[in-house]
Amino acid sequence: MAVAKLEQLSQSVVQDPSMATGAVPAMDWMDIPVTFKPGNYAYPAKKDKVEYLDSQKGLHFPNAREWSPEDDDWKLPENWKEIIIDGLGERLEKFRSLKIFMDCCVRCGACADKCHFYLGTGDPKNMPVLRAELLRSVYRNDFTLAGKILGKMAGGREMTVGVLKEWFMYSYQCTECRRCSVFCPYGIDTAEVTMMLRELLHLVGIGINWILEPVSNSNRTGNHMGLQPHTFKDNVDFLAEDVENLTGIKIEPTFNRKGAEILFITPSADVFAEPGLYTAMGYLILFEHIGIDYTWSTYASEGGNFGLFTNNEAMKKLNAKMYAEAERLGVKFIIGGECGHMWRVLHQYMDTMNGPADFLELPRSPLTGTIFENAASTKMVHISEFTADLIKHGKLNLDKSRNSHVKATYHDSCNPARAMGLMDEPRYILDHVVDWVEMPENTIREQTFCCGSGTGLNTDEIMELRMRSGLPRANAVKYVEDKHGVNMLSCVCAIDRATLTSLMDYWNPNVGVCGITELVGNAIVLEGETRGELDEGLRTMVF
Amino acid sequence: MKYGLPLVAVIGLILIAWLGSMIPGMQYFFGVAVPYLAVMVFLGGFVYRVVQWGKSPVPFSIQTTCGQAKSLDFVKHNRLESPHTTSEVVARMALEILTFRSLFRNTKSELHDGPKITYESSKWLWLFALVFHYSFLVIVIRHMRLFLNPVPDFIVWLDWADSMFEIGTPALYLTDAGLLIGLIYLFTRRFTNRQVRYISLSSDYFPLLLLIAIGVTGVLMRMFLRAGIDIAAIKQLGVGLVTFSPTITTDIGSIFYIHLFLVCALLVYFPFSKLMHLGGVFLSPTRNMKNDTRQVRHINPWNPDIKVHAYSAYEDEFREFMVDAGIPVEKEPEPEEEAPAEAPA
Numbered sequence A: 001m002a003v004a005k006l007e008q009l010s011q012s013v014v015q016d017p018s019m020a021t022g023a024v025p026a027m028d029w030m031d032i033p034v035t036f037k038p039g040n041y042a043y044p045a046k047k048d049k050v051e052y053l054d055s056q057k058g059l060h061f062p063n064a065r066e067w068s069p070e071d072d073d074w075k076l077p078e079n080w081k082e083i084i085i086d087g088l089g090e091r092l093e094k095f096r097s098l099k100i101f102m103d104c105c106v107r108c109g110a111c112a113d114k115c116h117f118y119l120g121t122g123d124p125k126n127m128p129v130l131r132a133e134l135l136r137s138v139y140r141n142d143f144t145l146a147g148k149i150l151g152k153m154a155g156g157r158e159m160t161v162g163v164l165k166e167w168f169m170y171s172y173q174c175t176e177c178r179r180c181s182v183f184c185p186y187g188i189d190t191a192e193v194t195m196m197l198r199e200l201l202h203l204v205g206i207g208i209n210w211i212l213e214p215v216s217n218s219n220r221t222g223n224h225m226g227l228q229p230h231t232f233k234d235n236v237d238f239l240a241e242d243v244e245n246l247t248g249i250k251i252e253p254t255f256n257r258k259g260a261e262i263l264f265i266t267p268s269a270d271v272f273a274e275p276g277l278y279t280a281m282g283y284l285i286l287f288e289h290i291g292i293d294y295t296w297s298t299y300a301s302e303g304g305n306f307g308l309f310t311n312n313e314a315m316k317k318l319n320a321k322m323y324a325e326a327e328r329l330g331v332k333f334i335i336g337g338e339c340g341h342m343w344r345v346l347h348q349y350m351d352t353m354n355g356p357a358d359f360l361e362l363p364r365s366p367l368t369g370t371i372f373e374n375a376a377s378t379k380m381v382h383i384s385e386f387t388a389d390l391i392k393h394g395k396l397n398l399d400k401s402r403n404s405h406v407k408a409t410y411h412d413s414c415n416p417a418r419a420m421g422l423m424d425e426p427r428y429i430l431d432h433v434v435d436w437v438e439m440p441e442n443t444i445r446e447q448t449f450c451c452g453s454g455t456g457l458n459t460d461e462i463m464e465l466r467m468r469s470g471l472p473r474a475n476a477v478k479y480v481e482d483k484h485g486v487n488m489l490s491c492v493c494a495i496d497r498a499t500l501t502s503l504m505d506y507w508n509p510n511v512g513v514c515g516i517t518e519l520v521g522n523a524i525v526l527e528g529e530t531r532g533e534l535d536e537g538l539r540t541m542v543f
Numbered sequence B: 001m002k003y004g005l006p007l008v009a010v011i012g013l014i015l016i017a018w019l020g021s022m023i024p025g026m027q028y029f030f031g032v033a034v035p036y037l038a039v040m041v042f043l044g045g046f047v048y049r050v051v052q053w054g055k056s057p058v059p060f061s062i063q064t065t066c067g068q069a070k071s072l073d074f075v076k077h078n079r080l081e082s083p084h085t086t087s088e089v090v091a092r093m094a095l096e097i098l099t100f101r102s103l104f105r106n107t108k109s110e111l112h113d114g115p116k117i118t119y120e121s122s123k124w125l126w127l128f129a130l131v132f133h134y135s136f137l138v139i140v141i142r143h144m145r146l147f148l149n150p151v152p153d154f155i156v157w158l159d160w161a162d163s164m165f166e167i168g169t170p171a172l173y174l175t176d177a178g179l180l181i182g183l184i185y186l187f188t189r190r191f192t193n194r195q196v197r198y199i200s201l202s203s204d205y206f207p208l209l210l211l212i213a214i215g216v217t218g219v220l221m222r223m224f225l226r227a228g229i230d231i232a233a234i235k236q237l238g239v240g241l242v243t244f245s246p247t248i249t250t251d252i253g254s255i256f257y258i259h260l261f262l263v264c265a266l267l268v269y270f271p272f273s274k275l276m277h278l279g280g281v282f283l284s285p286t287r288n289m290k291n292d293t294r295q296v297r298h299i300n301p302w303n304p305d306i307k308v309h310a311y312s313a314y315e316d317e318f319r320e321f322m323v324d325a326g327i328p329v330e331k332e333p334e335p336e337e338e339a340p341a342e343a344p345a
């Protein structure tokens, strides 16, 4: 799908009649059907991937088939409606959040213009409140007294194939970023609603390939990319060679090594593609510099968890590898690399789902002796926490001038900011390794804007949609680029490193994207190094 | 359309009470039977709804963190926006409920050529929502003087403070003005803000119109239609109602019955509507949970039993590759299988 030219899209966002530009649709939203055309939907999951997942113990991904959202007939099971309504009833019993969020919205509209999808597309159904109403209307109709008696007058509507299609459209135009929930007076989190919608859709076989393929890869090979053990090791070894070429220091990472003190897990994307590769080089340099006893794992070779974007069961099954591997190898605790949704799972779900991790020990930095009380139960420490503590105790030999080619700004990834409260550790690190500035205050910290392509929407066939939904983030970067000459957007998320790169290439082509640990790695002065002038830090090509 | 029906409904309610209360003998129905019924439905319905919510567990700790979490000693913890202890959660909730903290954050975004997006602070909704809610609260408390004998001191005091400005005779209550101003703002906003108008349902207009009607009839009764209003008789009824010995005199004007009937309608409507946000705001998991999930394990009562794709199955599938690549394995491969295995480049 060709993406609109920059000038066209720039004009379209501001001038085309849309809710966001001041035009109000003549029809009530309930009367506007969805139409699928190339570019506005992500491709459905491939049949064999769905079949594989459905065959796995504990998972339920029925109705594998070839289908297209553009077809009238989605080949749903005959009793699809019953499945959906029963599924909704079951989830209402299981999640208090869902009940509260269904019942308490006053439609004050405070959340309406807080969503990047709404700002970029102007589609009223992308206002978080309407996204939730897509489900709430059905909930009212089938589960509330007022709705059963008054029907449409009470805002209820019957579940139809049209509604189902609408759910598919708009639950895949939400990145579960939770920005709306910051502004809602009752903390209504539309991300929860989106999760429920996606779970319900999977019950009748509606899901997208960009999510289900990584989920099935991760189950089988240990990582989203589908890297088999030897390939995963090769990739990391290549990065170690690159480090040697740049610094003269030979690093020999180990894999699946029993008896290591620490297990290190990071998103596989970082050992797979630029610019994440440089962040992975940063990890190798950092760990070499401080000399900790750690191992990678090929079996638990994925920090991320696309199961989060499907249903609770898949999330749990994929996540379980981390503890299983930590136990098998007999490590003391786990360090997790930079990633957004990965840390949502680790911080808010892992211990509940797969704990208690009583075979691990209270995380204690081998260098500084700091005990990470905040991870006392999960036994998993964020690399930024670990690094900030090292810097505080003067354990890193840093030469900030090595990053003098960089003028950075910092993107708070949605999940670390809004589901973890990890905001100042990365900033503390940045202060010590690079010259950097903040973006405007309504676009950072808890108010940060999503990259626009999270929750498995980082797929090329919806590129224009992604460029639109990423606009609020890109626009804030543009502001600091113009004002302060920023040329690098730093972040602590592997998905961001991929998605923000496309976003910057489109909106702000002079701004690059990097992980925090890339900047740390580049600033570290290794003992015995033979490093020359590296104009572009770890990105410098040396032959 | 969306506001037409609610308007008709409110007018209908007014007519029912007005005409009904003029039928001899019906005063007892409107003054005693309906209020009892309404209070029963309200209390029963409210408890039912809260119990229904309470029945569903909170499987995961999904707090929305709006500030720095408690982590390393030298990183400043934002105790209100990312609470780590129960008392910090209580403080966060108090701010939410007493000051509408989250609404205070509100911004208004605009698209400009460039494209350029701006976010401007926008606190009107916060301000008028606060004015409305506090006025409503004070009015409810002030009304207790009609049901309690003797009237507690703090209600007498509140009454005095509220009518301090002595505008008109009898003095206009500040909260009466506040309630109506707040409601009119909320209604106008719902009507004119294009986004809010588009999302509004009949069930959003109805409570606003009903409350406006309650406020207006109340003010009319106090300020203008004094003739039919015998405060002593009303108080006698009020005290009678709460002591389960209601007596009714015939000389109370229709305006009182209209006001009372509308309040009863609000009570009956309350538990089955979005007004239940009064209860829900206390139970919202994104706000009322501690951000300590890596430190203290949160329990999910229905945690499903799902087994991991076992390491042994993984090693069985990839053993040869692993051995060739020098990755340690649990089980050495059978000798004859070793020969053909070759790692692809």
Ligand code: HEM
Binding pocket: A106, A107, A108, A185, A186, B096, B097, B098, B100, B103, B129, B133, B136, B137, B186, B204, B205, B207, B208, B211, B275, B277, B278, B281
């Ligand atoms: C005594 C308890 C409460 C009552 C009777 C009450 C009643 C109402 C009513 C009638 C509305 C008007 C809805 C509309 O605009 O259509 C409303 C709106 C609202 N209430 Fe409450 N409420 C109560 C408690 C709270 C609390 C504790 C909060 C704090 C979070 C709150 C926050 C709001 C907000 C933000 C609105 C939005 C105004 C709007 O609709 O534009 N309310 N409430």
Ligand code: SF4
Binding pocket: A104, A105, A106, A107, A108, A109, A110, A111, A112, A128, A129, A183, A184, A185, A186, A187, A188
């Ligand atoms: S901010 Fe909350 S209450 Fe207001 S419309 Fe959005 S979800 Fe509903």
Ligand code: SF4
Binding pocket: A114, A115, A116, A117, A127, A128, A131, A173, A174, A175, A176, A177, A178, A179, A180, A181, A190, A191, A194
């Ligand atoms: S979670 Fe994010 S993407 Fe989803 S509705 Fe809310 S603001 Fe929009």
